[in-house]
Amino acid sequence: MSEAASQTPLEQLRNARLQKIDELRTLGLDPFPSTSSRTHYSRPLVSQFEEFDGKPVTVAGRLVSWRKQGGMAFGHIQDQTGEIQIVLRRQTLEPTDPGTNKIGYDVLRLLDLGDFIEIKGTVAKTQRGEISVMADSLRMLAKSLRPLPDKFSGIKDREIMLRKRYLDSVANPDVRPRFEMIGKMLFAIREFLYSRGFLEFTTPIIQPQYGGGTAKPFRTYVNALSTQMYLSISHELYLKRLIAAGFDKVFTIGRYFRNEGIDRSHHPEFTMIETMTAYENYEYNMELVESLFRHVAVTAFGKTEFQVGEHRVDFGPPWKRILMADAVKEATGVDFREVKTVEEANQHLAAWKVEPAATVGHALVEAFESLIAPKLIQPTLVYGHPVEISPLAKPMRDDPRFVERFEIMIGGMECGDNWSEQNDPIQLHERWKQMYRHDSTEGEFQPLDYDFLEVLEHGMPPTTGIGPGIERMAMIFSEQSDIYDVIFFPMMKPVISQANQAIYGLDVQQQPESDVRKSAFGSSDIVIDLAGFEQLAADARLQPHGEVIALTPSLTLFPPAEGKGAASLGHVGVHNLLPGSAKVLVSVYRNQGKGELETSAEIHRLKEAAGETLLPVLGRLYPGMKIEWR
Numbered sequence: 001m002s003e004a005a006s007q008t009p010l011e012q013l014r015n016a017r018l019q020k021i022d023e024l025r026t027l028g029l030d031p032f033p034s035t036s037s038r039t040h041y042s043r044p045l046v047s048q049f050e051e052f053d054g055k056p057v058t059v060a061g062r063l064v065s066w067r068k069q070g071g072m073a074f075g076h077i078q079d080q081t082g083e084i085q086i087v088l089r090r091q092t093l094e095p096t097d098p099g100t101n102k103i104g105y106d107v108l109r110l111l112d113l114g115d116f117i118e119i120k121g122t123v124a125k126t127q128r129g130e131i132s133v134m135a136d137s138l139r140m141l142a143k144s145l146r147p148l149p150d151k152f153s154g155i156k157d158r159e160i161m162l163r164k165r166y167l168d169s170v171a172n173p174d175v176r177p178r179f180e181m182i183g184k185m186l187f188a189i190r191e192f193l194y195s196r197g198f199l200e201f202t203t204p205i206i207q208p209q210y211g212g213g214t215a216k217p218f219r220t221y222v223n224a225l226s227t228q229m230y231l232s233i234s235h236e237l238y239l240k241r242l243i244a245a246g247f248d249k250v251f252t253i254g255r256y257f258r259n260e261g262i263d264r265s266h267h268p269e270f271t272m273i274e275t276m277t278a279y280e281n282y283e284y285n286m287e288l289v290e291s292l293f294r295h296v297a298v299t300a301f302g303k304t305e306f307q308v309g310e311h312r313v314d315f316g317p318p319w320k321r322i323l324m325a326d327a328v329k330e331a332t333g334v335d336f337r338e339v340k341t342v343e344e345a346n347q348h349l350a351a352w353k354v355e356p357a358a359t360v361g362h363a364l365v366e367a368f369e370s371l372i373a374p375k376l377i378q379p380t381l382v383y384g385h386p387v388e389i390s391p392l393a394k395p396m397r398d399d400p401r402f403v404e405r406f407e408i409m410i411g412g413m414e415c416g417d418n419w420s421e422q423n424d425p426i427q428l429h430e431r432w433k434q435m436y437r438h439d440s441t442e443g444e445f446q447p448l449d450y451d452f453l454e455v456l457e458h459g460m461p462p463t464t465g466i467g468p469g470i471e472r473m474a475m476i477f478s479e480q481s482d483i484y485d486v487i488f489f490p491m492m493k494p495v496i497s498q499a500n501q502a503i504y505g506l507d508v509q510q511q512p513e514s515d516v517r518k519s520a521f522g523s524s525d526i527v528i529d530l531a532g533f534e535q536l537a538a539d540a541r542l543q544p545h546g547e548v549i550a551l552t553p554s555l556t557l558f559p560p561a562e563g564k565g566a567a568s569l570g571h572v573g574v575h576n577l578l579p580g581s582a583k584v585l586v587s588v589y590r591n592q593g594k595g596e597l598e599t600s601a602e603i604h605r606l607k608e609a610a611g612e613t614l615l616p617v618l619g620r621l622y623p624g625m626k627i628e629w630r
Contacts, residue, residue, distance in 0.1 A: 009526035009578065010146065010499045012541040017145045019539075020110045024140065027107065028098025031143040036060045036118050043081035045123055046131050052123040059084060059133055060118040060141060062170060063111060064148065066531060073108055077117065078173065085132040086119045094137040103138045113529065114144030147528060162490050179488055182474045184300040186253065189273055192295045196288070198249040198275060203238035205231060205255055211449045212236035212392070215258040216442060218268075231257035236392070236465060237452050239276040240421060244460040251275040253470065264482045265413060268491055271470035272416075278461045281394075281420040282404040285466045286381050289408060289418065290319050292468070293379065297477065307479045308411030311377045323384040325402070327372045328364060336364040337399070361386025361401065376409035383407075385419075391431045391446050393419035408468060410476055416468035423463060425456035526578075527571065527585045530613055537621045542577040542584065548626045549618060550575040553606050554585060557597060565593040570606035572614055575630075588613050 024031045038060040045052050045059070061079035068074075071090035076083045088105065096104035103110065111117070121135040149171040161168045169176055190200065208227065210217040212234025220229050235254045242250045253273050262268060277284060297304050297315045304316035329335045332352070339345045345363035346356040354370045357363035364386055376382070383406035387395055393403035405419035422428045435445045474486035484490045496506060528536070536542050552573040558566060570589030577584055589609040591602065607629070618627050 008499050008502060009536075009541075009582075009584070011502055012536060012539075013147055013526075013528075013532070014145050014503065016535060016539050016541060017112055017143065020112070021143050021145075023107075024110055024143070027096060029096070029103065029140060030101055031140055033101055033139070033141060036139075036141055037120075038118060041081040042077070042079050042084035045084055045133070046082065049123070049125075049131050054122060054124065056120070056122055056136075057133060058118060058120045059086075061116065062144075063113055063115045063117055064170065066111065066113055068108065071105075073105075077119065078170065080176075082173070085126070085130050086121070086135055087126060087132045088135045088138065093135055100137075101139050103140055108138075109535075111140075112144055112147075112535075113532065114146065114148045115140065116142040116144070147526075147532060149527070159492075162484055163492055163495075165488050178478045178480070178486070181300060181478060182486060185296055185474060185477060186470070188296045188299040189253070189292065191299070192292050193251050193273075193275065196249065198251045199247060201239070201242055201247075201250050201252055203232075203235040203252050203254060205257075207232050209447060209449050209451070210234075211446055211452065214444060214446055216260050218257045218259045233258050234467075235272075235274050236276075236467070237449065239274055239465065240452070240460060240463060241455050243276050243278050243463050244455050244458060248278040249275070262491070264484075265472070265475070267471065267483050267487060272467050273470060274465060274467045276421070276463055276465040278463050280464050281462060282383070282406055282418060282464050285418045285464050286321065286383075286406060289416065289466050289468065290379070290381070292466075293408075293473070296473065301477050306476060308377070308476055309481055311411060313378060313411055313476070315379060319379040319381055321381045321383065321406075323402075324368050324382050324386075325364060325384060327382060328367050331372055332367065334367075336360060336367070337401075339363070359386075359388050361388035365389055373409060373414065374412040377411055380409040381406045382409055387431075390419065391428070391435055392422050394422050394424075404464075413472060413475075415472045415476070416466060418466040419464065421460075421463040421465060423456060423460045425453050428456065429453055526582075527587070529587045530617065533574075533584060533586045533614075534617055534621070536584075537577075537617075544576060544622055544625055545579060546576045548576060548628060549622060550628060550630050551610070551614075552583075552630050553603050553610075555599065555603055555606055557599065557602070565595045566597040567592045568597050568602045568606075570602070570609065572606070572610045574614075574618070586614055 021031045037058050039058045040052075042059060042061065045057065059077060059079070061077035064076050064078045064083065066073070066075040073088040075086050077086055088108070090105045093105045094102050096102060096107055118139040118141050119133050119135045120137045121133045124132060124134050126132050149167055193200070206220060206222065206229050208229050210230040210233050213236070215233040217233050218231040220231060221227070222229050232254065233256060235252050235256075239250050239252060251274060253271060256270050256272055258268060258270075260266070260268065275288070277288075294304065294315050297306070305312055305314045307313075325335065325337050332348070334348050336345065339348070339360050342358070342360055342363065345360045349356055349363055349366060352367065352371060354366050357366050368382070383404075384396065384402045385393070385405040385407075387393075387401055387403050390403040390405050393405040396402050396404055403419060405417070407414050408416040408418070422431070432446060432448050471483050471486055475481070475483060478486055480486055500506065533542075552575065554571040554573055556569045558568065568589070568591045569587070571585040571587050573583045573585050575583045589606040591597065591605065615627065618625075
């Protein structure tokens, strides 16, 4: 078997593009220059065409579509703002010039989808009315070695989408605005707090003692100090040190690491905005957090109503405020303030099919979280938590069994925890000692932090803080139900695809902790456009195995979307050009309908499109071979 025959389709494509890099360098052209002379982004040229009509511009971006028609070539480049068509003419495109790194019309065959290019030309409309840049010159900015996913269907495998968000962003540029808005949300948070007189500080991520909450930490080791340390589960105790140092209003937007579960609303690494304000209590923070959410909604997203799951949530009206005990009493008729023993409390929990609790206070929390919290859809501040679960909060004056603490509830989801800070070092020490057990599992209790107790013994004024989670806010404001859809780089178990093993010469035996699985482009089948198929075939990467090249239609129907009818995407499976049962799926047909589309009619049109495009190519490349539909 030849070396080419033993390679995966991805290896073959990659090798073909490596050869193009060699050809570019032989011509004296740099496939990876260090800079571009771009002057404009695509979106303004399209949206403000009248202003730019007939004017010279230089645009740059990724080549995402490409076709040649005799002496003309058409394509689209994609940049951060969108896409714009480029038009190249044999007669007007400047010739290849190593001095300026320009690529002439005669070597456009060295371009591939996915390449980053620069186009200098004039803005105009084509005869079909599409706003375009009529190219005077073309420069290569970065040669792509791997194929892009099919641009219309994009990436449908969710795991691949999460692992390769950069490809999802190219194939589905509609996801970009979501992450842009999250960036604007962070700016709006800072803008709001700066306007209220807060100072931003950077607090340690690697900490000698985890604290500020109860969560299982990640451990690390600092070689220079020969010391075990922890990744932060909270930054609260450092912000309090700043208050003790004399700063009255401080905040951090910090990274948090909690070695616990992963689900649709939890991620081991996340971001929170934490504040500390001196000389105020938790009631101050109720107003602060409500105003903060409303400011972010209006400033970053331009509205106050959002779709959270199945519910419409409005941040405009004043938020509801309710004691936790009152919320449970309203729903169940049981007032936990009147419950005297844990046995009595657990009897109530058993009647509601809720797991038993260790104390009356814990039972109240279990009842609230099981029966009430999921039903709090509109923004609600729930306050008055049991002291058993709130060692860092100050007890309420009228009932010290409860503390000055509140949680933000939106869409049935907890979105932040806030309280009046305990600044009495004696009471805090006693509370920590009551809760702490030396034989406890790490993360179950707030560990004894003597360095922080020393800070309090030097004195800290009345203080209160808030801690909304950034990802939870992002889920609400971007109307997403999965936290992984607001994290651009989510945490996932590492894998090495079979294709990458072959390409990089990796020995899986030497990497026992890595999974080996097939990726979208490392599998036996390959999805490609017609130009890529023709290039592979011309380079002898696709060779007949047998006497017949068999074709199978592959149609995907997309249901009507808002403001648009149904759509279809058609591929043709080309069999017997790869070893075994592997096939090449060639994209040949796309249709955007005005209403519903009928499957049999679309398959007929798909075959017609293949007859006009793919079949002539197969006849030319493989003369004498029998070609038939299955």
